[in-house]
Amino acid sequence: MNNRKTSVFDGILGDNMVLSSLMVISPVIICGDTLKNAEALSYAFTSVTILSMLIASFVPKKLPYTVKIIIYAMISSLVYIPVKVATQEFYRGAIDRIGIYFPLLAVNSLIVLQSEAKFFRMPRAKMFFSLFFYVVGFDIVMLLTGLIRELLAYGTINGRVADVDLPVSGLSQPFGGFIFLGLMCGLYRWIRSLVSREKKEMRSEPYVSDN
């Protein structure tokens, strides 16, 4: 039971895929400047990743690693097609705004790299449970980034004018995305060290002395 509880919070806080491992950060940096973009990206990422991993988990384990990776990427590219059609229905105009980052979600590193390295080594039920919370972890970061950047960059929330007099227009640009995500990463690590008292682990991360 303890293991299961740990795996649940791993994806959200302990090992958040964006803030801890810096996976799938391009859409967060470039497209996470409004809540509308963030909603569409979260929806697409959740659908493509969960459906693809669900199907890919039935691929025979005995196949060579390279063949499996190509099959996983092909599966997610196929799943992407109906997800794109649905996104066009639910989030009109979102695909035009998001541009090339939309198809890139289909070949994200959670599907093509972490599937073999982590998820497909777990029992199937535990894998889906863990995967779900990793995806939720991405969605939380994506939505939070979209909300804060939109508020500070445009002075709006979900397209509605908010009473904010300190627009920082640079936050809507890619460099604003880099800096904002860097600050969020630092804040996340600080909170994680406070919550789990993992300061010792943080010190043990590779660093190079100035001397």
Added chain:
Amino acid sequence: MFLITDLIALLAANLILTQALGTSTLFIAAGNRKNLIWTACTITVFTTVGSVAAYITDRNLPEKYSDYSLLIYTLSVGILYVILLSALYFISRDNFAKTRKYIHVSAFNCAVMGTLFTISRKASEDSSLMNLGSYIRAGFEAGIGFILAAVILTAAYRKLNSVKVPASFRGFPAMLIYLGIISMAVYALK
């Protein structure tokens, strides 16, 4: 002056600094200079050769089937992935185990797939770019841009991972902020 103009153009079109494509791969590979150089070179091979596949796809795929372009790009990169691994195996079996990781890391990442989509989008906006030469040149430039960003990150890697940086910001967060500042400078150049 000509070189400076070219360098500015290369920076302005840089896939990492302006589009954040392949940033995670860059950070992972940045820990070791040799890894970084080989990863960047392998990505350049993928973007350059992949651009040929993108050209053939864009040229022949009817507009109404454009949703299938991702599937065809993925298949093309997959075939290239197998060809490169096979070539590496036959060229040097002794070094195969050591060097295959660069191909595994480079195949399906945002830098490669994003480059193919970027080239395709530019060609659809400007028909003069819809030729094989433009595709290959754009694919090669994207790879060179990745190498350039790798060099920029390597220059500050030791400082960004220094013990003098607060523990919470050491490593990835500091590298993100650093790239953000470089990206801001490139934005100003455009």
